[in-house]
Amino acid sequence: MSTTVTSVLQDLGESAERTHCGYCASRRRRRPASEDDPATRGTGQDAPCHVLLASLWAHLLLSEDYKALMDAGWRRSGCFLYLPDNRRTCCPQYAIRLPVEAFRPSRSQRRVLRRWTAYATPVDSLSRLCLSGDEDEMDAEVDQAEKSAATLPEERKSSPTRLADAMNGMRRCNTSAAASHRSATEATSAPIPATGHLTPRANLDEQLEALRRIEPTLRPVPPARRAASGGAHYMTAAAFSRAHHSGEAVEVVAQRIADALRPHEALVREVLVCGGYVNVHARQEPLHVPTSSRLSPANTRCSPRRSTPTHRLRMQLVEAAFRSDAFALYCRYQRAIHGDDEHELTPHRYARFLVQHPFPRYPHATSRDGAYHLHTYLDERLVMVGVLDVLPGAISSKYLFYDPELPSRLSPGVFSTLCEVRLTRELFREPFYYMGYYIHSCGKMRYKAAFRPSQLRCGFNGQWVDWATVARPALDRDEHCDGFAEAAGDPERCENGQPVAGVAGAPSPAPAWHAVSVWWPDAGAPKPLHALPDRLRAQVLPSISRFARHVPHRVLARSVYIPPAVE
Template sequence: MKNEASSSNSREESVVADCGRRRSSCGYCKSSGRTSISHGLWAHSITVHDYQDLLDRGWRRSGCFLYKPEMERTCCPSYTIRLKASDFVPSKEQLRVYRRIQRFLDGTLEERKPIEPSISSSAAEDSPSCGKKEENKAEEFMRHLSDKIDKVVLTYIESGEFPSGIQMPKASVKKVLPAKRKLSVEGSEDLLYSSNIAFQIAATLRRKQSTDMDVQQSRKSRHSAAENDLCPKSVAEKLVSSLNQLANLSRLSIRACNGHINFYSAGKSACSDGDVQIVALPEESGSGSKSSSAKKHKSSEHPQAKKRKLEIRLKRSSFDPEEYELYRRYQIKVHNDTPDRVTESSYRRFLVDTPLLFVSPSADGKVPPCGFGSFHQQYIIDGKLVAVGVIDILPKCLSSKYLFWDPDYAFLSLGKYSALQEIGWVKENQAYCASLQYYYLGYYIHSCNKMRYKAAYYPSELLCPLRYQWVAFHIARPLLDKKKYVVLSDFASLQDGESSQSCIPESVMESQHDNIGVDDSNDVRMDDNEEMIDFESDSSDDELDPETSSMESSAIDVGDLTNVLIGLRGSRLRYKDLQRAFGPTERNYLEAQLHSYQRVVGPELSERMVYSLG
């Protein structure tokens, strides 16, 4: 057999050292013991094609360290989650993020800064910040009105007027700008706020009815008759009837108008059958002491005074002092890390160092204009760096690794915005690289509420931990509700429907958003850092364990060790050409290691990647 020996530098190749099984404390469930179990590899170098295949077997990287959870053993099974960019359906919350950014760039949404000490009323009227405070008051008042509507909806659910067991949409009250009011309708000049929640509720109830139409048809519940004709108009009228008490509290008059819930200045609230145009985004404060004409005049004097410029720059992974300072602020203020823990060396190891071999762009439709490899995507507003997304661009996907952002810009939800930008990037670059179709969001941990928002990027799919087949999330979700570790491919033949169908897409998107609080708005990669810090700090207790994780897993990937590619002193040989160089004891030990390695990377990769023995 021909010897395959060659210099390690003669061609681009993947060279890895097996670190074996690793145990650490868990950054997700915060267990006291070393319950997080994974297999580790140290990558001296790795091709983008090999790393793509590793991702599709449940691997992930932190710097040059590759790790794969042992799903049957670890405390928090981590499923690789991805989204086909061309199929992406943005949720209402995600669309609101886009609009919020645009308002900020247009100058109609001000940067939220700490509230200054109070000043006298006369000085406040002349202060430039007066308008901003009035706007904040108006937004707070609209949130108050939205909460009132939500409480009424909850009351109807509890009373049986609306069916229980489904995720109802949240109300959103918006200001109606003067230009959008239909002045030909009597009283419309006094229209201040409006909500279209009745349309959303009616659509939710119709979906519920279509799911349940073949179930319990003979049952006549108290709300079934009402559901049959719950059009937006009737829903709005029902809600308004319970909101009348609000008029005395807020000096508003409330009317239902063709499915909209409208709020008028008290005493002038006439409504006819004509439609009312609803504006989705409030731009100015609510009613104040100054006249509306004065406000119009003031705004027209400086129509573009606060416009901002956003630049998105993609650069190859390298150390940048400005990025490091932003990362340091982010870790300390958002994740409460101590300053001595956020060092330049730890930052380099985690987010700068990469084993991925860069592939230059080509015009053959196989490589995008930026090339393949590891990159930092910078978000710059008016020359100021406000966020950095750390990503890998591979033959089939953009893999998001981490995002850090300026805490002063938390109100912009830069995490969601960057994810939407990255999905859009994949769509755009399919024209240059046809194989580039997917957006990988890292790991999804169903038992960790902070991670569930990843499913809001619909329609996502999870990787089966045994057969490495992709399974739609709406099929996987009810299974994971019952058990942390599931062989998802066993259920891949299930059809859309049953209880899972009623959960998607809207209820999944909205409920996941509600679950995770402030961090949800900004980070789809945050928890990986916690896990890898634990790995590094506990390295002295790591163990090399060639034991297979289970008979079930090993049965899937039984390969022939003879073709495993071995790197030894600069040479490359198949194990069959090398095994005679070892004695019985050494050979048994090495083969145990090779079996463990081949099981976690698969036979094909074990024959392509170089298993380094030094």
């Protein structure tokens, strides 16, 4: 007799907790009571910090069902699954993911990899995979300007003239640089500037003129002040004057200017926003030549790339299980980073949070799906643990904890994410890397959006939209905005304004109720809904109808449903 494994989900209903919020506690921000919230209407109380549309306990959960739930906005903590109510919670949480094939490390992210390369030598296949290919990715980024015309998003293709101007400007820059190099070679020797930098002036002037067609207020940054501007070649403070006349926030105006400059990859390598200033890193770097001052004994510190590593780096991917060294590392991390009290750091809480999982175990199966821990060792000492879910079509990052004594310049969070992205693409060959939730007003979450092109889930149409061009402008205007496409002026992409499963106010679906299996104590075993006695069926219908608003129909139809009243 063959048995079919299916998910077993117990409905826990809605939840509204008035405990403190770890994301906004430092900002002391609490939402006032809302007349639309029956929990606080007329009470004068603060709105709840954590509000869930739905929650459940997964006694058993197939990996493909959890992937479908994640695409509907759900996340898990151990065996507990929850769906935030972004309209009422204090810190709206939006599901975020990264298409790994389109990802290219930024300059700062490549710098993190170089620091690890200089700090430690990889000694196993996993660590070599994570630290290899840095040069190839940098070359790919340079070649991206030539390939961009075929891979541009739709919003960039709508401006072919501006793109052509930028490409032509880049060609003129290259021609001018070659001419400058020939002239310098044929001329008599001239004294080298004391700064040690020889800048092809004509090249940068041509580049500046091309960029001024996009942003006329750009000005060159003097070489002596580039270090204070993060190495930027050009800068504009136009956001201050424009915000003064328009009444908008200066950060919003500065971000709009940066968004206009970023698409022109032929000229711009990176655009950074700091307050109301926009710093532009040009694609063409100045030439560096050594001088006696740079080679003086006081400045003989080697660059990270050329320094000799003094540590050994090893990585190991293991199935999620309780290990004493990982638990000790978790306690050190929680004390130092999150300020947890000792009574909170118990083996039971740790195991329930990061070890237990609802995925089935098949003793003789070849499936690689399930919960894993990625251990990172320095000189055989455990210094970092990443908690991952391997699912069909995606790798989901659940949590990371590391040794708080690691040098801050190693950026453990960024390094771990870079490693997991590479494992997603090269080892598991899955298309997406899920990074949990993104909170727009939380500084701890900003690193997630720095992995471009990140996508956020739109709460109206359930589709994944680009963070930089669609989601961010909407969240800048309203942090509690669910329908990014509607806020961006494209309501037709939001299914005529009707929210889908996972959004408060979504229309109740009408699935084939006879296909839903229900477990009830009096029934003895899971039975189809239509086979329950009339009294029990009448009790189950309201809860299952509400639950079905937030769960994909294909998951509910093939799962065993346990109503909230069951204990």
